[in-house]
Amino acid sequence: MKKKRWLKWSLISVVILIVIGVFGATLYMYQYAFVPGQKSFLNNGKPSKFYRDNQKWLAKANKVKWYQKSATDDLKLDAIYVPAAKKTTKTIVVAHGYMGYKEDMARYIHLYHDLGYNVLAPDDRGSGESEGDYIGYGWPDRLDYVKWIKQVIAKNGQDSQIALFGVSMGGATVMYTAGEKLPKQVKAVIEDCGYSSISGELAYQLNDLFGLPKFPLFYTTNLMARVRAGYNFSEGDATKSLAKSKLPIMLIHGAKDKFVPTKMVYENYKAANAPKQLWVVPDAGHGEALAKQPTAYRNKVAKFLDQYWEK
Missing domain, CATH: 3.40.50.1820 (Alpha/Beta hydrolase fold, catalytic domain)
Incomplete structure (x- = not known):
């Protein structure tokens, strides 16, 4: 009986840890991809002369x-x-x-x-x-x-x-x-x-940047985007x-x-x-x-x- 109880609580603990892990990763992915701010994966090197010259033109x-x-x-x-x-x-x-x-x-x-x-x-x-x-x-x-x-x-x-x-x-x-x-x-x-498509681009980046498949973060992040940003990116x-x-x-x-x-x-x-x-x-x-x-x-x-x- 004690062994069964131990196994039951072990499984529950594992499930809870998985849920917490997925939720934390989802928060990270939403912040990473959907919240405005400096992004480490973007090329923020020195702007080219072509870019700078056009910026000067627009300013004037x-x-x-x-x-x-x-x-x-x-x-x-x-x-x-x-x-x-x-x-x-x-x-x-x-x-x-x-x-x-x-x-x-x-x-x-x-x-x-x-x-x-x-x-x-x-x-x-x-x-x-x-x-x-x-x-x-x-x-x-x-x-x-x-x-x-x-x-x-x-x-x-x-x-x-x-x-x-x-x-x-x-x-x-x-x-x-x-x-x-x-x-x-x-x-x-x-x-x-x-x-x-947004889905195709995000799935590509999820794999390219992190080596991860679509499941589960793609779907949980979409759910979070629907709740926090108010839109379904799969559309x-x-x-x-x-x-x-x-x-x-x-x-x-x-x-x-x-x-x-x-x-x-x-x-x-x-x-x-x-x-x-x-x-x-x-x-x-x-x-x-x-x-x-x-x-x-x-x-x-x-x-x-x-x-x-x-x-």
Whole structure:
């Protein structure tokens, strides 16, 4: 009898320890992946001259602040609007990457400004000067971008023409946004190195950084994200959004991307159910396409957009 009782309490103790361990690991993973802050796994080396030069350009550029409330959670969101040098109805809305902020997009803002467009660059929830204590990976943010689009139309007029552009997490954000019901003024989407799903990216990182399988932390972390951040990250699937979207899309990815694996761009391209163009850039890592091939990048995005602007 004593042996059975000892075995029973031993099993209970083991189960309790496992539960405590999984809960602690889940808290760690949520803090690691979903709470804004400095991330050790990101490359925070010295910024390149290309990056610094564009930051200096943006600091001096003519720009104004825009604000709005988030579509959910009542957060104040911040953006900068850089008007074109010559008045135009064409605006590019740009979405930044993971742990980035609007000023990080300076090189892309500069590019589209030089092409003659207005540019709106928001800070996502929990990023830059926007309120929020979680990273949305583009999924809740997609609804905020619908509101930013409507603000562009309200301020610039019903004859506005708008294209969406994003890099990394921002690439996923604009693909998610493309799957929503959008005003007719939105004409096209360009995404650069966005993931095909939040689940796929997090599972890849869980294995790449920690050598861990999806079970159980992937699922327990999703549960915690639903409780603390208010969204189910397994719903964030760019392939499903692209299958619904009728917007022309250009997909760009580095052939040597190890952060968002290059295979994901092929998944997105296959899913896209509209006019589409794919450019995989040789020798480019994550988010390096513009820096590696600036002239080709400029020419390709300009040519793509010119096909879909109303003359």
